[in-house]
Amino acid sequence: MAKLDFGPIADTTRRAEIVALLRRAILTGQLEPGQKLNELRISEQMRVSRAPLREAMRELVQEGILTSIPYAGTFVVDVAAKDIIDAYSLNKVLDEFAIELAWPQRDQRFFDELDRRHEAVKQATRAKDTTRQIETALQLHGLIHEWADNSVLLETWQRLTSRLQMYFALHQRARNEPVPAEDVHETYVALLKGADMRAAQRHAREHIDLDFEELLAYARGLEKRASKN
Amino acid sequence: MAKLDFGPIADTTRRAEIVALLRRAILTGQLEPGQKLNELRISEQMRVSRAPLREAMRELVQEGILTSIPYAGTFVVDVAAKDIIDAYSLNKVLDEFAIELAWPQRDQRFFDELDRRHEAVKQATRAKDTTRQIETALQLHGLIHEWADNSVLLETWQRLTSRLQMYFALHQRARNEPVPAEDVHETYVALLKGADMRAAQRHAREHIDLDFEELLAYARGLEKRASKN
DNA sequence: GACAAGCAGATTGTCGACAATCTAACAAGA
């Protein structure tokens, strides 16, 4: 028998497609935090009945990017500065853990994939496609979690990533300026290829803190704006 | 104005009640891993239409205790030994992190609540109510996560806990013998009241490993049984 | 007997309509 692993075939339910559409809209910031999702309106726009739409919404509520209040509506989650702090501090812990687990598992395929994803980030950066830049950067960082061979960790990280992506997208949208062109991931990739695990863990922590400060400043701005209303 | 903070009122949707019912059935092991959930049958038993039932199922799928295959059905998640290992190793990391965050926040209310939950475990143990014993023990361990003041961590821990509770319940059910009567939480509580944070973290790790071995043995049994089919 | 095509039953996915609930505006009374 030929050695040929087929990937899973496409999801054929409307629900799955709706989930993908909504998630993308939220994570790219097209739907703003706090905004209400009107079921009737959205179902008409998508040419779909409310049943699969509602099921899709339940999934995203559990995913943590929507919140639901019975008989009141479903809303895009609000972003508070504290949320970003919390997400980031947990992310640090998970990253350290992932590096520890993935470290002995590194092989040629790992390094190849690392380069591939790194290249994808650089390409998105050159193309000035900020949305894609965020996506690819998170995928680059996700590699260690995929390689850690711990399904629960991976799942946890993916949930966390949803929010981080959303935070970054909002940030980018707000400050509407060109993205830094220099390659901030160079040392990260180099360290993951190296022999010093502690150094890699340390850098993951510090590199994160870099973007973090900007993001926090943005979040604090949000807070202020919210308190005025 | 009187200082009186009302808690949130009860969920009034059928969906929420269905979620609670199903979750309880799964976490206590009444619904076994791999078992298929027939929508029509369940909706008739609950005297409810399929719409809220399906929405409830979507939530539990995202919660990680159900899995769904389009047009095939929704099933209670299968438990593999690897899953338990993964969950436990991540749990260790989260516990250490939680202790670190919660440590400076400890106050009288914390200690009181600690004693209260500890007492609940002892009571369930005396009553030989194994299900409740598992619940209360997890609630005892959850306190540090609640006190850590990190919403993302808390949420993550709660998701993880769902599965741990399920694993323990299955384990208990399988070996159908009286639960150890001695109090394994005594030192844990004492350490959380003490002054040595590192010691508390260390104990959390080791105490976990205790039950862990038993649980793993059970899981390996499951694996074997599954491979025979 | 082996195998593919096709059919029947069961189950999941989706739809449109109805019921329950909330919100906001307005009226009535203190």
Next chain:
DNA sequence: TCTTGTTAGATTGTCGACAATCTGCTTGTC
């Protein structure tokens, strides 16, 4: 003026029915 009760409109929650898909069996063919 402030509070309380009422009502209309909009929106969410739920229902029963229909469509799409899967599974297992039967049938026919070689």
